[in-house]
Amino acid sequence: MSVDDRYSLTSRLELVEDARQWLAGHARAAGLDDEECWAVELALTEAVANVVRHAYAGSPDGRIELGLHLDEGCVELTIQDWGTPFDPSTYEVEDLSTPRMGGYGLHLMRELVDEVDADTSGEGTVLRLVKHRKGAPR
């Protein structure tokens, strides 16, 4: 069984919770456990927050399109924006042994899911997050 869905929002921080609830509904219905749900919801939160703050520089009118593919093997999320491109592969997280007031978002995303990649070949960025489900063959 697989699920494919899309969700649209504008670049307003107060809408991040709505996006999380959209994902949570699908994740729970598909039988992801609490840890898996938490991981993908938090990864989505970090990704959308980055789009709002960086791709659209805080402007509330930016368009964000979320895509979800969920099957027995994995959860795949795409986060698409039409703002300033950002490729996470070009960003190295600084040494976390030094306490910092920010910059944890990308690190968390990489820890929470199994694959993080971005396509900046068009306008904006399509960020793809993939989390393999527990017990699924790799």
Added chain:
Amino acid sequence: MDYTVEERDGVQVVRLVGPLDVASALALRDTLGALVSAPGGRVLLDLAGVTLIDSSGVGILVTAHRQAESAGARFALAAPGATVGRVFELTRTNKLLEIHPTVDEGISALA
């Protein structure tokens, strides 16, 4: 996210309920900043009701820690749930922040 502030044994206990994330962190930042900037202040953040914390939430806690240090105040956290604690581990802020398993233990440590 909602929060309340009450004083117990000279400690300002800030109880949070809901997600501490990019949308709610800024609202807490100013309140927390005012509390931890008071010289000699003792502030305990009760995290039992926090359903999710993201990097923005972690950021304001680190900021509050720094502000408290500068002001000569004490700032600690208490009762983080499993996922909140996990975020502290992943960001290694569990090495920086003072974290107690329960509110009572946190109050005892700060009082």
